[in-house]
Amino acid sequence: MPQDKEAKHRYEQAAAAAKGAREDEAADQELNAAYLQADSHTGQQGTLPVNSEALEAADVKEAYSLLDDFTQDELRRVRITPAGSLLTAGDAYVNLHDRRRGELRATGEENVVGEGQYFVAKHDVDFEIWDKLLYQDR
Incomplete structure (x- = not known):
């Protein structure tokens, strides 16, 4: 029985870590989308670098x-x-x-x-x- 309990504990930890990683990735994507939306107004968007010759x-x-x-x-x-x-x-x-x-x-x-x-x-x-x-x- 102790092995089953240990395996279950490892499984639960792995599942929690995977869920946390998915949530972190979703949060990062949401943050990036908000950043791009906000920066479409400020002009600091990465795809449009500030003109160094300006x-x-x-x-x-x-x-x-x-x-x-x-x-x-x-x-x-x-x-x-x-x-x-x-x-x-x-x-x-x-x-x-x-x-x-x-x-x-x-x-x-x-x-x-x-x-x-x-x-x-x-x-x-x-x-x-x-x-x-x-x-x-x-």
């Missing part, structure tokens, strides 16, 4: 007049897509020359940012800056 608005003279409602700290958080960059089809952008137009989706037709154009990609800024770019009463 310019800080604080370093662009014309940005001061285009973003006159932004503080110096906020200007450092605005990343402007540099001239000559390709706009990625499907990504969201805001044109700093026409912020009232709102969020623009690149279709692939407006391929390259021209000289004197200032676009900010949603995935290059945090959600607070994105919201201020779009929704701040001017």
Whole structure:
């Protein structure tokens, strides 16, 4: 009998461990889904890396007049897509020359940012800056 009791105990432990592993995996999948959903707004999603070539608005003279409602700290958080960059089809952008137009989706037709154009990609800024770019009463 002691062997049966020991085998039953091992079986119960293995079953509990397997159940815990399944629950952990489900929780991880749920967390990843929530992360991706939340980050589709903040722009920090892993599939859309922050543009390392983007310019800080604080370093662009014309940005001061285009973003006159932004503080110096906020200007450092605005990343402007540099001239000559390709706009990625499907990504969201805001044109700093026409912020009232709102969020623009690149279709692939407006391929390259021209000289004197200032676009900010949603995935290059945090959600607070994105919201201020779009929704701040001017």
